[in-house]
Amino acid sequence: MAVDCRSLCLLAAFYAAVISMVLSQDQNEFIFNGFSESSNLHLDGLAKIHPAGLLQLTNTSRTEKGHTFYRFPLKFNRSSNSAPSYSFSTCFVFAMVPQLPDHGGHGIAFVISPSMDFSQALGNDYLGLFNNSNNGNSTNHVLAVEFDTIRSPVFDDVDDNHVGIDVNGLKSNVSAPATYFAKEEGRNKTLKLISGDTMQVWIDYDEEEGLLNVTLAPITSLKPDWPLLSISIDLSEIFLDEMYVGFSAATGSSAASDHYILGWSFSKNGKAQSLEISELPQLPKHDGESKRPEGLVVILLVAVVVLVTISGAAYLFWRRKYGEVHEEWEREYGPQRFSYKILYQATRGFKEKQLLGSGGFGKVYRGTLPSSTAQIAVKRISHDSKQGMNQFVAEIVSMGRLRHRNLVQLLGYCRRKGELILVYDYMPNGSLDTFLFSNGRPLLTWSQRYRILRDVASALLYLHEEWEQVVLHRDVKASNVLLDSNLNGRLGDFGLARLHDHGAKPETTNLVGTIGYLAPELTRTGVASTSTDVFAFGAFLLEVACGRRPMEQWRQPEEVFLVEWITKCWKRGAIFYACDPRLEGNFPVEEMELVLKLGLLCSQSQPLARPSMRQVLQYLNGNTSLLDFSPENIENGMATSNNEAFSDFLTSFPSNSHSSTDSILNKGR
Known part of the structure; x- marks a missing residue:
């Protein structure tokens, strides 16, 4: 009998423990x-x-x-x-x-x-x-x-x-x-x-x-x-x-x-269990979901009559409003020309909800091609001069043949009245600019930034040296670097780009670009070159490393111009003080130092003192070491870049002289 009592007690304790465990769970x-x-x-x-x-x-x-x-x-x-x-x-x-x-x-x-x-x-x-x-x-x-x-x-x-x-x-x-x-x-x-x-x-x-x-x-x-x-x-x-x-x-x-x-x-x-979607209850039907207002049939009939009556006038109005400009010489570009109607449908009538961004040269809209559901980016550029339109479209179409993993693919164009519409591949992560300067975006790590810098350098090398013609981008900056789904950098926006044959001298053009990225000689000669692209890339290097724009007028006077600020930090032995504080020091110091000094090297006032994009990529890939130079060399336009033309430049340019464009570098960036 005692054994039975002990068994009952043990059994009761066991059940109590089970119940406690179940309740706890x-x-x-x-x-x-x-x-x-x-x-x-x-x-x-x-x-x-x-x-x-x-x-x-x-x-x-x-x-x-x-x-x-x-x-x-x-x-x-x-x-x-x-x-x-x-x-x-x-x-x-x-x-x-x-x-x-x-x-x-x-x-x-x-x-x-x-x-x-x-x-x-x-x-x-x-x-x-x-x-x-x-x-x-x-x-x-x-x-x-x-x-x-x-x-x-x-x-x-x-x-x-x-x-x-x-x-x-x-x-x-x-x-x-x-x-x-x-x-x-x-x-x-x-x-x-x-x-x-x-x-x-x-x-x-x-x-x-x-x-x-x-x-x-x-x-x-x-x-x-x-x-x-x-x-x-x-x-x-x-x-x-x-x-x-x-x-x-x-x-x-x-x-x-x-x-x-x-x-x-x-x-x-631990992780919450997944819900069984198929077992969830259905939402009830709400008032009006299956009801039809009285007289709807009559209203529909009247609407049909009205639509038939005005359809002819509406079609003519649509043709006037959305008609395109076609000329005989454009037929050779036919396969790369989009109809305005397709682009209008793709962007839902260029609605503001589709707007991806805007700038001084046009607005960019997200679109979906009706035939393939492919995502595209559509940029509308005003072009109020008929003179040169032939050459402009020819160059745009030529650039449509560019193929490089770090370029945003230009798919084609459309002409309508006084504007040119360019169609690009859609980049889901938008521009690098938004990651650097907008709230709500995740902070890019240094490894991600460094990879993007190499991506853009590789794209510029292709444009300058590896394609059948020389392509001058003329607007290299963070807002024109787009990020694909894997956060790879792709150089985009060729609306200002120009072409010329290898070995030929580039022609004088209108001064275009963005303040802070314009090489000093552009303001003097109006001639864009691969060296002016290198200058802009230098500003871009510093922009990415420091997390700030090349010129920010709201800062203290000594910090307004990024090049000057970094140079001053370097002179007092604190060059890393200029890097993006949000990185909190999480970067290899040798890579950060390379990017900062390479950015200064590319930003020199004398074009011949700047490296080529091939050299820039070699530096970034670690294939070539950057020679030592001082912040004083930068201020005097005398830093060495291993450029083949640099030795000739040294013999013709006195060390104590200052270029007349120095003030442009110091005051205009």
């Missing part, structure tokens, strides 16, 4: 492919669970809110001899269906909070999380990831379609327009949060790295390789011993949305 890891009344959820406000398994946070009532939290708290004080772990991973599928197209509000937030009681929180801008008195208080201990469809200036929202990471208030620590990285196309694509479409979110926090990542994608896509948001954060300063995890949503005073959660997975013990 249940509290730290769960998955809902649809919801039910037994899903251990706490609901308040407008939140409810539909019989089909859909979790609805709000309906289209105005200025309302709804909350859903997992009923059991997450425990971070697991034992006295084990430090708490703050890592977590979650994924969920949501949808926002606006009451009116493009007019909904306010949004959804994923929330980790010490309490499930948000009865004092406001709807509208506050997303059902805070109110006027507690917004921003450090005592809130709330982490939220907001999916916001209304721009609230009071919270410094970036736009009306953004994702943000919030700590204790609605002013996001970091935010960005809602996009996802489409791997097949190698670019970011916009997601419209209030489109009514289902979308999936992944939120991951790695305690060891102290990194919180938020990733967004359509429900039909796999998890993108790149997160939308990434921020270094220490959650131990925010979380208390027990925290609840869930969702909040709110509607606005002028518009509202149905906010839905279709599935949810969470884990404190």
Whole structure:
């Protein structure tokens, strides 16, 4: 009998341990492919669970809110001899269906909070999380990831379609327009949060790295390789011993949305389990989806009559508006000529939403060719002079034959009235300029920058020496270096380029280019050459290494001109002080020193003192060592570059003389 009692006690202890383990697992890891009344959820406000398994946070009532939290708290004080772990991973599928197209509000937030009681929180801008008195208080201990469809200036929202990471208030620590990285196309694509479409979110926090990542994608896509948001954060300063995890949503005073959660997975013990998309509940049909207004047939019939009546006039108007310029001599270029109609369709009528960038010489639009779905970049250039158009188009078409892995491929052109339209391959990562100078782009590492410098040098060597003619680019700078899906550098924008035969002297042209990259002799002679491209490449080298433009007038007087600033730093033995501080010293010093000094060498006022692009690439590839020279040599235009012409230059140029163009270098860059 005693044995039986001991057995029963052991069995009871075993079952208690199993139950404890199950409850512990249940509290730290769960998955809902649809919801039910037994899903251990706490609901308040407008939140409810539909019989089909859909979790609805709000309906289209105005200025309302709804909350859903997992009923059991997450425990971070697991034992006295084990430090708490703050890592977590979650994924969920949501949808926002606006009451009116493009007019909904306010949004959804994923929330980790010490309490499930948000009865004092406001709807509208506050997303059902805070109110006027507690917004921003450090005592809130709330982490939220907001999916916001209304721009609230009071919270410094970036736009009306953004994702943000919030700590204790609605002013996001970091935010960005809602996009996802489409791997097949190698670019970011916009997601419209209030489109009514289902979308999936992944939120991951790695305690060891102290990194919180938020990733967004359509429900039909796999998890993108790149997160939308990434921020270094220490959650131990925010979380208390027990925290609840869930969702909040709110509607606005002028518009509202149905906010839905279709599935949810969470884990404190590693990566959250993937949701079974095929098992998720369907969104309900909303009013008006299958209805047809009375009299629609009559309206359609009237519309057909009107369209038939005006079709002839509309066609003539279209021909006048979109007609192209064709001349007999252009027939030989036929295969590389695009019709204006195709380019108009590809860019959706050159809409602003398709705009990739603009400058003094035209605007660039993203487009998709209707016939092949190929992505293209379309640049519109004004050309108000009929004289020379023949030669201009001939040169553009000739450059369409250029083939090099580090050149953006020029696909063709179109002429219409007073403008020339150039068509290029589309580069998904945009220009290097945006990575160097725009917020929201990831910081390029030194190895990535160095590879891009070699890529562009290789492209210029091809243009100067390796093609059938000499191609002068005439506008080398960071904004004309585009990055493909692998962040390889490609030199683009040949709208200002000129050709001449090998051995022939280049002709005088109009002074074109960008201030800060213009060689001094250009302002004096108007003659572009391979050496003027080298000068611009020198400015480009320094731009990439230092993370600043060649000339920035807002700086202190001694720092306005980058060449002067680097030279001064070098003279006082601190040349690395000029490099990009965002790199935080994470670079091989010999490579950084080479790039800085090579940039100064290319930036000399005397053309013969500059190296050729072949020499530049040899330096960058480590095939040739850069000879020693001093900052005084640079200031006097006397630094040696191993150029074959340099020895002749030395004998003809006194060491104590100064070129009349020195002032252009010093004052014009």
